[in-house]
Amino acid sequence: MKAKGFTLIELAIVIVIIGILVAIAVPRFVDLTGQANQANVDATAASVRSAYAIATVQAKGVPTCDQILGNLDGGTVSGTTWTSADKKTTVSCDADKDTLTISRTGGPSVTLNYNIQ
Template sequence: MKAKGFTLIELAIVIVIIGILVAIAVPRFVDLSDQANQANVDATAASVRSAYAIATVEAGGVPNCNQILGKLDGGSVSAGIWTSTDGKTTVTCTAGTPGSLTVSRGGKTATLNYNIKP
């Protein structure tokens, strides 16, 4: 009767193939989190642009940080910083001519420069 099963060499080859597949797949998954953070920053920056436009119209001119950040949904404002509900995305407002609104999440940032009253 002939023995059934895998030889040690066959098992070693399967393990090597699995290792190669993992080595290819893992960097792609790591890159996805960076892409997700960048997409979140870009989406929040678009919301900040809209918030600035709305605050400008409501203020009848150049708005201040509280007027701009108060227009952003899904978070809270404290001391010129808006923080998302999950605590991972922030928008920092700096007054000036031009002032800046900096969006950050996971090491990714976007800065928007507008005139902002103190």
């Protein structure tokens, strides 16, 4: 009668192969969060650029922070700050410095320079 099953060497080889695959795959998945945060900030920056263009047309000149932030959808405006619905992305408007800063909690930020009243 012949014994069936795997030898210790065969099991060790399988474990080593699985370890190599995990070592290759894990760093790729770990970096996805950073890439997702950057993509979110970039998308919000594109929305801010559009909101600025719309506000400029509506104001027939240089818009105010309220006009710019009022053209952003999917969030709430409080003073000179817009906050996304998930509360993780904010757009801060500073008319004195002519800047709009987009930031993500625990992630990157981008500052846009525009003429703002």
